[in-house]
Amino acid sequence: MKKGLMTLLLMIIMFPLVWHPSPAHASVNISDMIMTSLGATNAGVSIRDSETGQILYQFNGNTPRKPASTLKLLTGAATLSLLGEQYRYHTSLYIDGSISKGTLNGNVYMKGSGDPTLQYTQLLAFADALKNKGITKVNGNLYGDERIFSGSPLTPGIVAEDESDYYAARTSGLVLSPDNDFDAGTMIVRVAGEKVGQKPSVSFIPSTMGMTIITNAKTVSSKSMNTITVSRKYRTSEVIISGNIPAGKWTQQWVTVNDPTINTVYALKEAMKTQGMTFVETSAIDRGEIPENATFIATHESQTLKEMFPVFMKLSNNSMADIFVKTLGAEVHGVGDTQTGINVLRDFGQTIGLDMSNWTFEDGSGISHNNKVSPNDLTALLYHVRDMEAYHTYYQALPVGGNKERLTGGSLRDRYTNASTKLRVVAKTGALTGVNTLAGYVKAKSGKTYIFSIMTENRSAPAIDEIDTVVSHLINKY
Structure with missing residues (x-):
């Protein structure tokens, strides 16, 4: 060549x-x-x-x-x-039964389409819509309709040790975001140090959402290190707060919820309580399909894509x-x-x-x-x-x-x-x-x-x- x-x-x-x-x-x-x-x-x-x-x-x-x-x-x-x-997600509210003297003798249903931007403010608006119907008490249950999605709430690549972290959240057709970062399926836990030697104060955004909170943390000297960790026990609804928080300091961490649909319905119930509504002792929270005879109350439209x-x-x-x-x-x-x-x-x-x-x-x-x-x-x-x-x-x-x-x-x-x-x-x-x-x-x-x-x-x-x-x-x- x-x-x-x-x-x-x-x-x-x-x-x-x-x-x-x-x-x-x-x-x-x-x-x-x-x-x-x-x-x-x-x-x-x-x-x-x-x-x-x-x-x-x-x-x-x-x-x-x-x-x-x-x-x-x-x-x-x-x-x-x-x-x-211009695609938008929609979340809708329905009731069934009848209203008598301010009491809904029936159930409340919230139907999701997977909106990742749904927040607690929209649930407060739903509670207002129910109040405007004259409802002050619910003699029935609250249901979440998540049927738009199916299969596992987790993708296959998420390992057990990551499941508590915000980047590995469970998703469903009815899921709540705590803020405008839209980390759907999470809650924010704020921990504030008060009196040395005592447990810190703890608050939640948007709310406890039906989760069980276990606080093992304590307040230490203002000159000490912040060693607070917030995690969810694997495959449970227990959020565990551990470590030390200096007096006068605060921190916040994101943690995933265990069941986005159920946790979102819990948040709706808490929003309704905030608006002055009460519930009978037997009132439960569960998944459920909206009956054909249900009455439409309100809908929320998400931002566009x-x-x-x-x-x-x-x-x-x-x-x-x-x-x-x-x-x-x-x-x-x-x-x-x-x-x-x-x-x-x-x-x-x-x-x-x-x-x-x-x-x-x-x-x-x-x-x-x-x-x-x-x-x-x-x-x-x-x-x-x-x-x-x-x-x-x-x-x-x-x-x-x-x-x-x-x-x-x-x-x-x-x-x-x-x-x-x-x-x-x-x-x-x-x-x-x-x-x-x-x-x-x-x-x-x-x-x-x-x-x-x-x-x-x-x-x-x-x-x-x-x-x-x-x-x-x-x-x-x-």
Whole structure:
């Protein structure tokens, strides 16, 4: 074989390992810098031209790795595209029986559609609606109708030791969020130190929600360390508060509820009590279908998907991801479980041009260590989503590097903060034990925008700084 032809063939073979953004930079080899920062194994990089979709550089680009929360890039795209930016969830209130002298001789029903933004204020509004019907006492039960969703309230990848934490919350068709972060299926526990040697005061947002609270904590000297932990005993409704809280100090932690549907109905009952309503001693809380002869009382309409999407993407909300997946299953195939929703995600990816045979995943949040996708597949996704109608909403919902505003910078607000990199990275972060990922768009100093994905795993320490070194190199050199 002629020497010139051999050289040409070698150049073609080596192309994926060398960065060639333009003739002016053809001599710059990004591989050395990546090898130094990320190492030769347990890392993958893909960089595409944002206009043509051509892969400009790849390092282990076709090797599947754990995406962590960068999997939300697929979940978000499918949710916006298939449900629409103006999609809203609805929660409705019904009663049956009759009202006599202020007493409802019947039951109260609350029907959910999976709204991840439902909050206690809406339950107070429901209580007001019942009062406006002249109801001051309930001689009956309270039921939650969660039938829109089915199957396990947990995705397969959630392990026992994580189940108490906010990022591993159970989801249902009737679930409550404690605040505007929309961590559905959780409650906030506030612990305040008062008199040294005594138990601290404890309060709850939105309420106790029917949970059993066990306080083993105590108040210590104001100069002592705060060692408070709040956890839920595995597969129970017991919330255990342990540790020490300094006098005059307070702290708050999120903890998951055990049964979102039942806990939400408990919160409705507490809201009704707040509005002055009473209940007979035999009044119970349970699941139940709404009878055909039930009387409609009120409904609550959620924010639109467009309005809630920044919280989902910028704060990397796992509860919302799980709910969106089940919603897709319910809306597209009439089956609101995780697996049906996953099938919808696969079909969506196929329709926009992705090779979904390269994707392995069992949830939509990225929490499972069994999820796998390659860097090249993530950048392909980010290239193809530019054609979807809701792309502007999708892009605007991604974290912006170096922007300190919490709902703009999101999970990147404390990264890329120096003058040379600030506001140039718009991307989704991902993190699991031993895993750090980042995928999105970066605007280089040349003015050109690149699509990138960097994935690391099997690390003994976080690789955030190493990932940021690579991205900063792209910004400053190209």
